[in-house]
Amino acid sequence: MASMTAPSLMGSSIDSSSRNRRETMIRATINMPKLRNANHSLDLPKLKTRGWVEELELRSGYINTTTNTKVSDPMVIAKLYAIMETIADRVEMHKNIGEQRNNWNSLLLTSINTITLTASMMTGMAAMSGGGAPLLALKLSSTSLFLAATGMLFVMNKIQPSQLAEEQRNAARLFKQLHEEIHTTVSIGTPTLEDVKEAMDKVLALDKAYPLPLLGVMLEKFLKTMEPTRWWPEKKQRQVLKRFGGRKNNSNGWDSKLEDELKEINMVLKRKDEEGNLRLGGKALKLNKALAISSPLLTDLVAVGYAFVVTPSCGSWAVVLKIIAGVLSSVVNTLEHGVQVGIVFEMY
Template identity: 60%
Template sequence: MAKLYAILEAVADRVEMHRNIGDQRTNWNTLLLTSINAITLAAATMAGIASISSGGAPEAAMKLSSTAMYVAATGMLSIVNRIQPSQLAEEQRNAEVMEKVLALDQAYPLPLLGAMLEKFPADVEPAVWWPQNRRKQPKGINQGYNGWNGKLEKEMREIVNVIKRKDKEEYLRLGEKALKLNKILAISGPVLTGLAAVGSAFVGSPSHGDWAVVLGVAGGALASVVNALEHGGQVGMVFEMYRCNAGFFNLMEESIESNLREEELERRENGEVFEMKVGLQLGRSLSQLRDLAEASSIEGEDIEEFASKLF
């Protein structure tokens, strides 16, 4: 009992830690978004004013200030786009709701740099927050009838097939789209502010004509739009949400398959309880779960229905 209380205390502390860090990183996302957009728009305004100034110290001051602000915005954007505050916040929110200790810190790291998850992975993989080596139930814990029969095994196999073909595949596909959009926006923001900094530096130069003004003003305005879309729209958070949802279905798939692979029925989870648990996780009643399995066995890969009714 003392050991169980010690584990419970550790879980509670870890959940609170992830909650606090998630709140902190949510605040970072809001403050950094506001600050960078304010700096960028102010720099664009200064570049525009410098282009119509009569020369002398006022024009030089405007140009210098605009260039400095664009350079600062470019640096801040490069850092923010690397760490993705909205995605960091979503990682901590996911860790908070799992309420587990094992494998949790590896799946949703607390450090800001070094150990953090890859924000722009080459391939989208489901999030994994559970130990890979599952413990078997002790032999004899479910003596007698364990609720498993051929019909239930067939039903669970069909459910796994639907989860693989429809639900998990759909969230991985959406995750890839969100990742591509996030990559484009993350690159575009610093590039636009960098070009705007170059343009603002040449405002008023007779040899460069009007292009410097256009680049200095339009580049800053476009950079603000891109930054607002990326971080105000929390594209990184959306990607992480899709990856976590795919992980949820991956966990269900592994859980069902691990029970089906176990030849000794006594070591399996109770079949009736397990069927009810699968139904609850998918937001289905037992009758709806059985209807889905029957539809999958008839329609096969042509089935249009998703396994989950929750999300």
């Protein structure tokens, strides 16, 4: 028993001593070496926090530093959004009024042609009647219809509903364009009070150029002289130059010489297009004037001259002429308002 106990005690002592040595070695490997100077700090490399896209933009000059970044005034943004809401409402109003006036054109055209043709038929029936009460009734009915057609033609030719509809379509298109322009300024620019004033001036100028009411402020449909349409404020160019510091070259890669050459080309094209549009617009205006005078004049002559139709024997030739005049009046009215010559003039 003694011999067995002694070796076991020796093994346990050997194991404990070897375990102590391993723990000492492990502790030695974990401990960090002490620094000689307590005030000395480790020099770690500085990491780049700026992205490569931002770095490229800074090198290209598209982004300013933090100290030079301009922040938009919230009050300016609020005013521009209020103007955009007003413009959106104007677009909807011009669109609805344009559809209404287009319906006016179709309704008046159909009604006047129906009345004129019906009165012409009554004229022929009166010529075939023997006289007495049927002749008198047909004469009164036909004369009344021709007078009603004359009055309706006078009103229709004066207001030109097809041209009114085209004006409202133009106004809606220009207001939409202005809305997108302001939206772009708010989205990618730094708007100022000058942008607000410019937007308000454009809205007021468009309102004056394309009025919503009909009575009192309707645009003249038969102009004495043909001139190009100008609705935008005259100080627009001065505002643009002021925005870029009064310089022609705004560091966009275009030099002054190239800008002057392109301006000359633009002016040549503008003069050429302007001359052609004024020439064709003048012809459309003259045609529209002639048609507007002819149709009510024909119906008025038929209504006034119908008193000469007493019996078939005394007025057969007059009856034929009056029926032809009534049919021609319908044809002229259809040519004027069905083909919509006023829209052709408005486009030019």
